[in-house]
Amino acid sequence: MFNRRQFLQVATATAGLAATGFSTKALAQQSLKMGEPVPFSFEALKRRAREMAKEPYSAPPRPSPEVLEQIDYDAHGKIRFKTDLALWADGPSQFPVTFFHMGRFFQKPVRMHVVSDRQAREIIYDSAYFDMPADSPARKLPENSGFAGFRFQESRNGRLDWRKNDWVAFLGASYFRAIGELYQYGLSARGLAVDVAVHGKNEEFPDFTHVYFDTPQPGSDTVTVFALLEGPSVTGAYRFVMQRAAAVIMDIESAVFLRQDVSRLGIAPLTSMYWYSEKAKTTAIDWRPEIHDSDGLAMWTGSGERIWRPLNNPPRIITSAFVDENPKGFGLLQRDRNFDHYLDGVYYDRRPSLWIEPQGNWGKGSIQLVEIPTDDEIHDNIVAMWVPAEPARAGQSFDFRYRMSWSAEEPYPTPLARVVATRFGNGGQAGTVRPKGVRKFMVEFLGPPLAKLPNGVIPQPVLTASRGEFSNVLTEAVPNNVPGHWRTQFDLTVTGTEPVEMRGYLRNGDEVLSETWLYQYHPAF
Structure with missing residues (x-):
């Protein structure tokens, strides 16, 4: 020095x-x-x-x-x-x-x-x-x-x-x-x-x-x-x-x-x-x-x-x-x-x-x-x-x-629909006793490929999980009159406390419409 x-x-x-x-x-x-x-x-x-x-x-x-x-x-x-x-x-x-x-x-x-x-x-x-x-x-x-x-x-x-x-x-x-x-x-x-x-x-x-x-x-x-x-x-x-x-x-x-x-x-x-x-x-x-x-x-x-x-x-x-x-x-x-x-x-x-x-x-x-x-x-x-x-x-x-x-955004945005929200709550159907160990998920997608779908065509969700079972799967347009804004909801039934790795995306036939959504769910948390 x-x-x-x-x-x-x-x-x-x-x-x-x-x-x-x-x-x-x-x-x-x-x-x-x-x-x-x-x-x-x-x-x-x-x-x-x-x-x-x-x-x-x-x-x-x-x-x-x-x-x-x-x-x-x-x-x-x-x-x-x-x-x-x-x-x-x-x-x-x-x-x-x-x-x-x-x-x-x-x-x-x-x-x-x-x-x-x-x-x-x-x-x-x-x-x-x-x-x-x-x-x-x-x-x-x-x-x-x-x-x-x-x-x-x-x-x-x-x-x-x-x-x-x-x-x-x-x-x-x-x-x-x-x-x-x-x-x-x-x-x-x-x-x-x-x-x-x-x-x-x-x-x-x-x-x-x-x-x-x-x-x-x-x-x-x-x-x-x-x-x-x-x-x-x-x-x-x-x-x-x-x-x-x-x-x-x-x-x-x-x-x-x-x-x-x-x-x-x-x-x-x-x-x-x-x-x-x-x-x-x-x-x-x-x-x-x-x-x-x-x-x-x-x-x-x-x-x-x-x-x-x-x-x-x-x-x-x-x-x-x-x-x-x-x-x-x-x-x-x-x-x-x-x-x-x-x-x-x-x-x-x-x-x-x-x-x-x-x-x-x-x-x-x-x-x-x-x-x-x-x-x-x-x-x-x-x-x-x-x-x-x-x-x-x-x-x-x-x-x-x-x-x-x-x-503000990624410099190379995907041409696919993006995930814009992930929400979850108690599973089951409204008006019924909500079952234990069941979690409802709601994943929202937004983007041009969804906006270009012909009238009456509903995108198909492709879902996988490291464990547990899916039920009550539903895909619909979000009722806000925003073109290309869709959501998929589903229930996951799972036991135990270890994390569950989930994966999902939307498609129309063989055409992929959205980016892939990954989520790690902690059942006991």
Whole structure:
């Protein structure tokens, strides 16, 4: 680590910077303290990660843990980066960068760097970069303690005030998130997931410890960030090429190296919150009709099947694996966009959907969905990820490329009818004693193939279940005069408490009309 005396103030080092090829125009601010230039390339970062994987893990030092513990939620909320000091506040990028301060919940420092002309300089932390109360415990931290994370502000040339609005944020371990065209944050992504919900093992949360901002050409509509990943079992090098369009598009390239065996290696992991929805809500648990950042997992398999799996808040941790080869895509989506279904000023109806589009050959593996019980909206209890079929052993390496689309809808919508609602209640017929152990399901579909059906033609439901028996099956048009809006209802009779895996879709003869509905039913819950 550089001694503070080695660092130069940009305002007083114009000649020295120009001599190294690191232009003051590339920095475009006069008050951030910068380190000495060192050579940088993505290939060198990958070599560094590969070599680190051969060495035992050493956790990044935490500056003054006793001080960081004092920076609790309230104290952290009062610390604001001064936007006048933002990286690229005056160009060349149209998207300035601001930084998060460390605190009780973000104690590991992230070293930030600016890259120009294949040279990287560290941005040196200084408490003077932040507005904070005079009695803030953050003032007790030592020099060059480090930052917790960063965010890209909206365009300086856009309709929003860039000082008050941001569009992507990296904060905590390898977590990051972005807004979509509805201008609302929601679910998160991660660089890597290690041993999520593995019996007998604690989940590991590797960190982005070093971040590098590539200085763009003036007028560029993309930003490029490199990151070094470090953890007890893994290392990695990442490149993010991000575009702020109607949606936020990220092209990600990762090289991952294993220090130790990993039981469940999650590639392109997504993390969201699902408490309850219209299909299942405990009586009087909350005044709002629904609370979730995402309501389902969408999959586009390598064979071309389109699948919708509504999310659950299960009675215990449940992991579902959907085996595939070279998947075309998957994502956690928020399909219900009706404000009246949430009635909350935090705008769950605007939360972005996040779609993963693999690039290249991902081979054999499975899309895995982990659902964790929760009793509040403050917990992210849903994880979706790709898990390679090949065992993840120490000494191995993995290379993956993929595109992330943070949007309102999936970027490649199915031409088939979509599942728009899943509901259930007591089985049996109205006006009769409802039998025990029987659950009635109602699945709604909407889309052009159903709207084009000739008058009098009723689509046929195709239903299967891992156990139990179906009865009282009925398909009808929803009586709301919306073309192509149909629903299938059926009863499921089942004994025991183990989950039931159900599958269904609509067809007309040999023609498939809808995507496939999957659902995991917990009889005793």
